[in-house]
Amino acid sequence: MSLIVMKFGGSSVGSTERMQRVARRIADYREAGHDVVVVVSAMGDTTDDLIDQSKLLNPNPPAREMDMLLTVGEQISVALLSMTIDALGYKAKSFTGWQAGISTEAVHGKARITDIQPRRIFDALESGHAVIVAGFQGATDEGEITTLGRGGSDTTAVALAAAIQADVCEIYTDVDGIYSTDPRVVKCARKLGEISYDEMLELANLGAAVLHPRAVEYAKNYNVKLVVRSSFTQNEGTSVKEEAVMEQGMVVRGIAYDKNVARISILGVEDIPGVLAQVFGALATSGIDVDIIVQSGTQDGKADFAFTVSLTDKDKAIAVVESIRGEVPYREVTSEENLVKVSIVGAGMVSNPGVAAKMFKAIYDLGISIKMVTTSEIRLSVIIAAEPAQDVVRALHTAYGLDTAEQAFVGGPQDRR
Amino acid sequence: MSLIVMKFGGSSVGSTERMQRVARRIADYREAGHDVVVVVSAMGDTTDDLIDQSKLLNPNPPAREMDMLLTVGEQISVALLSMTIDALGYKAKSFTGWQAGISTEAVHGKARITDIQPRRIFDALESGHAVIVAGFQGATDEGEITTLGRGGSDTTAVALAAAIQADVCEIYTDVDGIYSTDPRVVKCARKLGEISYDEMLELANLGAAVLHPRAVEYAKNYNVKLVVRSSFTQNEGTSVKEEAVMEQGMVVRGIAYDKNVARISILGVEDIPGVLAQVFGALATSGIDVDIIVQSGTQDGKADFAFTVSLTDKDKAIAVVESIRGEVPYREVTSEENLVKVSIVGAGMVSNPGVAAKMFKAIYDLGISIKMVTTSEIRLSVIIAAEPAQDVVRALHTAYGLDTAEQAFVGGPQDRR
Structure with missing residues (x-):
């Protein structure tokens, strides 16, 4: 009982x-x-x-x-x-x-x-x-x-x-x-x-x-x-x-993908201290969640950096970035849609070298270029173009030995509240 | 305020x-x-x-x-x-x-x-x-x-x-x-x-x-x-x-009528003490509300009496009366539908003699016979046949000086909860 x-x-x-x-x-x-x-x-x-x-x-x-x-x-x-x-x-x-x-x-x-x-x-x-x-x-x-x-x-x-x-x-x-x-x-x-x-x-x-x-x-x-x-x-x-329990050596447990992604790039930023804090502080104040942030190396005292937000927040995020141009001078702001974030998740990843390499190779084999990468202890996410994303998910699913012969049961429409 | x-x-x-x-x-x-x-x-x-x-x-x-x-x-x-x-x-x-x-x-x-x-x-x-x-x-x-x-x-x-x-x-x-x-x-x-x-x-x-x-x-x-x-x-x-406040000598304030009435008569009841208590006790136990009760004089040790219940309770009331025939012997039970109770209401009635007489006369003038009467300090009700009841209400309304020239405002359907 x-x-x-x-x-x-x-x-x-x-x-x-x-x-x-x-x-x-x-x-x-x-x-x-x-x-x-x-x-x-x-x-x-x-x-x-x-x-x-x-x-x-x-x-x-x-x-x-x-x-x-x-x-x-x-x-x-x-x-x-x-x-x-x-x-x-x-x-x-x-x-x-x-x-x-x-x-x-x-x-x-x-x-x-x-x-x-x-x-x-x-x-x-x-x-x-x-x-x-x-x-x-x-x-x-x-x-x-x-x-x-x-x-x-x-x-x-x-x-x-x-x-x-x-x-x-x-x-x-x-x-x-x-x-x-x-x-x-x-x-x-x-x-x-x-x-x-x-x-x-x-x-x-x-x-x-x-x-x-x-x-x-x-x-x-x-x-x-x-x-x-x-x-x-x-x-x-x-x-x-x-x-x-890890089933038959499955290091990667699941593969997720998210179509609700936009990338915003700020190019030619004056490399003054605290720029990142200012930009992302302003975004946070406006209630915009930022996911991946990538900063490339500084050149001639200027830096480029890029971040992703949900597609629905894109226009609002650009407006915020433009509104702080006075305090944070930069050359230009650009954005990109039609992106997908593909992620592999597994608690065993941290102790299994080569998991990341296998992901990059599988994507490379499909002739697809990776635009951004982010990692946590149990997750690795890449941003790629939306078009081939489903092929990537299928390839990764096979590469990590997740394929099964059984058919999944899927009921009615999703049921969330 | x-x-x-x-x-x-x-x-x-x-x-x-x-x-x-x-x-x-x-x-x-x-x-x-x-x-x-x-x-x-x-x-x-x-x-x-x-x-x-x-x-x-x-x-x-x-x-x-x-x-x-x-x-x-x-x-x-x-x-x-x-x-x-x-x-x-x-x-x-x-x-x-x-x-x-x-x-x-x-x-x-x-x-x-x-x-x-x-x-x-x-x-x-x-x-x-x-x-x-x-x-x-x-x-x-x-x-x-x-x-x-x-x-x-x-x-x-x-x-x-x-x-x-x-x-x-x-x-x-x-x-x-x-x-x-x-x-x-x-x-x-x-x-x-x-x-x-x-x-x-x-x-x-x-x-x-x-x-x-x-x-x-x-x-x-x-x-x-x-x-x-x-x-x-x-x-x-x-x-x-x-x-x-009583308006311009209006002794009677309102006239109500209720079509949901049935009369049940119990005829030739052995006049043993406590008969009324037994009959109406049994009806109350069954959840039946009794309104008017009339007992006519005893003859040869037998009594007739009649009472009214709501029309919806009629069959149930008859069944109750039949169920106690063993304890309360009587000759027969009869019932009557198509009745209406017409009532006049007014706080001043008790101190104004002739109010009841005016009601009886108005009904008599229409050639209608009264089947039952009941009174309280501020109310007088009669049971009459359903057919002419609206004529009776109109006649009483005039007789007690209640008619007005203005038209009433009546909105949508009644709104009760």
Whole structure:
């Protein structure tokens, strides 16, 4: 008998049939004697519909009122799911975020969880109920309703699992685990049996949308064992934990690629001390995340450097750079789109020489030039032209011995909240 | 400068335009310097839609989960209304029932308010906000979400007005006040300037759907001054208070009629002591409300008596009477439908002889026979055949000098929750 946290996203409960399938799964766990705490997101389009309704009345609504509005989406989900479990003959009790004892910072739209007091959850478990908790929400100590922002329901699930010391936190989604790369691009992508928190964090930050980085970070900090699995199959899924066993010498665990990249180059910068601090300070103040930074050697007292930002931030970043031309004189600023960042991730990379060389050779063999490189202990990323990126991913997947004969299961559209 | 509670029903906020009209009204009060606490119901069909959704998953859902589900309707209303007020440039803060400090009994679906702790309401008023409170809901001391059942949002408004000692509680609806009788039946019905709590209570209990009896009772007990007015016009409405001024000798204030009536007669009952207690005890146990009871004189040790119930309870009432035939022997039980109860209401009736005689004469002049009569200090009701009931109402309206030349304003469909 275990204590299990299960998290279901909005598309997993998006119709009567899906809601019933989720209820059946919970009932099966109860039947097997497990104690179950379930975290649910808002159903299907509920959140978007509410946002549309609000925009008609106020194009720029106060964040506090937006939280009051949007949290009803999850409240509807938990009430309906509890009723559905009841219809199967099992006891269930739904809780809003504040009822579940989830305290957050006093920030609207993107609060962080500060504390969880799970007394009512334990009471309900003890009296034989499946506990159904609204994801994505909490309340401040003053009783103001808040939402958690990015990664919301995943984070609720992991934080609850930590607070009640659950044996496992299962994240149900529409793919049946974490793959060595995107199965839509590489047909022979391999489902991983295990992956470490750090590897998962790198992959999540690189745009593998299955888990939100904040939730992975939380799981790592509190050592919560995660399992990512499909809500549509009984397949086993992928375990995310501290130390993942390396399968048959797989040094590289996963390959990610991100199309949302633009490169900005500042050429002929007066090499005065503190230039980098000034440029990137200004970008940070404007809320622009900079990813890779490369500075080439100084010549005649002038330096060139380049950095990448997300494509959506490109124009804003150029404007910032132009706005500080007075303080930081330079010759010109240029930009480039149609780029892709391809990354290999693996905890064993640091102790295995030649991993980087193999990547560069595979890309060279395809006749593709690398525009930028960046490394961490467990990751190596390159920026290349967008066009041949999928070929590069496939080649790397083969080069690092990740290809498998099995076909990946991919469900409906991605399901993120 | 006053402290005003305003209550808007679901149809008053049922569209973008209506929501904006309500927001404008609130903004005008703020502009005039008033402090405003607003109670809102769920928009239009929200509640029905949620009920439909739940029935697909569980035809007989637990009451606790139904309360979790249905209370989102009002939470959506208050958030959207606050945003709409914000868009007009005024500060507004929405509150759920529990946030507004509304405590209720631990009963789901029909809880009564036990206490209101309006600290957060006062804080928000002090900081210059219009306070927008979700009607129809509260929470138990354990933090379970509850709904108030019948008369819900009206009762929330009156109870809040009592708790914060508001100067007035305005109930906005789709008619522009309380009328001397149903303006759809009698074109020359008169809008009353004032009416007493007791008169209003009688009219409300007689089926005048503008105010719920529970809310009127609450207002009477806490001496809250009510004003019933239209959300579609600026007309003045009707004040409901302890002592209402009698206009130009109008002894009778209003005429109500109720078509939902059935008469049941028990004939040839053995006149043993305690028969009435046994019959009406059995009916009460079955949850059947009995209205008028008439016992005719005993003959040969046998008695006949008759009583009225609502039409919907008729078959159930007959079954109850048949089930106790063993303990209470009688010759036969008969029933009659197609009846109407016509009532005249007026606080001055008790001190004005001849009021009853005038009613009987008016009905006699129409050639209609009276089947049953019942009286209270401020009310006189008769049961007559359904067919000529509207003629009777018109004749009585004229006989008691209630006719007016003005045309009544009647808005959209009735708006009750």
